[in-house]
Amino acid sequence: xxxxxxxxxxxSVQEGDSAVIKCTYSDSASNxxxxxxxxxxxxxxxxIDIRSNVGEKKDQRIAVTLNKTAKHFSLHITETQPEDSxxxxxxxxxxxxxxxxxxxxxxxxx
Amino acid sequence: xxxxxxxxxxxxxxxxxYVELRCDPISGHTALYWYRQSLGQGPEFLxxxxxxxxxxxxxxPNDRFFAVRPEGSVSTLKIQRTERGDSAVYLCASSLxxxxxxxxxxxxxxxxx
Numbered sequence: 001x002x003x004x005x006x007x008x009x010x011x012s013v014q015e016g017d018s019a020v021i022k023c024t025y026s027d028s029a030s031n032x033x034x035x036x037x038x039x040x041x042x043x044x045x046x047x048i049d050i051r052s053n054v055g056e057k058k059d060q061r062i063a064v065t066l067n068k069t070a071k072h073f074s075l076h077i078t079e080t081q082p083e084d085s086x087x088x089x090x091x092x093x094x095x096x097x098x099x100x101x102x103x104x105x106x107x108x109x110x
Numbered sequence: 111x112x113x114x115x116x117x118x119x120x121x122x123x124x125x126x127x128y129v130e131l132r133c134d135p136i137s138g139h140t141a142l143y144w145y146r147q148s149l150g151q152g153p154e155f156l157x158x159x160x161x162x163x164x165x166x167x168x169x170x171p172n173d174r175f176f177a178v179r180p181e182g183s184v185s186t187l188k189i190q191r192t193e194r195g196d197s198a199v200y201l202c203a204s205s206l207x208x209x210x211x212x213x214x215x216x217x218x219x220x221x222x223x
Contacts, residue, residue, distance in 0.1 A: 001168055032209045043214040089152050096166035100152040
């Protein structure tokens with residue numbers, strides 16, 4: 001099955017700065033890459049996703065880039081706000097399963 | 111509309127007992143996933159259903175774990191002879207299709223004493 005690695009495990013930024021989280025995957029057949037945000041005690045919520053036929057996607061302050069050759073994808077959050085503080089998970093869809101990274105705990109300091 | 115519903119929200123059981131966890135997916139979603147999440151970890155894949163059949167059960171840790179989805183809608187995750195290491199939040203998710211996002215339920219927090 002797919003194997004997804006994510007780093008950093010923790011990230012602390014000042015409000016207004018940018019945050020970047022990176023993931024790599026193992027299965028070259030993977031074709032769908034979502035990102036989820038999980039607040040303490042809550043369910044993971046989709047924030048953005050990208051398909052393998054696209055290199056970049058943006059939604060307001062959030063963007064995701066995909067490099068299929070290198071098998072890595074990244075989440076970029078600009079102009080961070082305290083409410084962006086949460087755990088972020090990347091995931092990759094292989095032939096059948098959807099595998100998640102271990103998560104990045106983002107803290108945005110006011 | 112209604113999201114993914116999981117029951118119970120909390121389950122405390124004694125070591126060695128049998129438990130069943132239920133998931134009601136979003137109506138019309140053919141794909142259903144079970145994950146297990148321990149504190150500070152990412153969701154760990156257990157099993158994926160497409161319709162009634164288990165398309166991928168490679169994540170089930172051992173033969174104490176079993177899941178069914180007999181009518182292609184509601185799914186039940188069954189754990190026999192529970193162990194303390196089974197304690198975690200069990201998340202269910204459903205999606206409309208192969209390249210569609212997963213919608214998660216609130217999870218069942220299982221505690222094995």
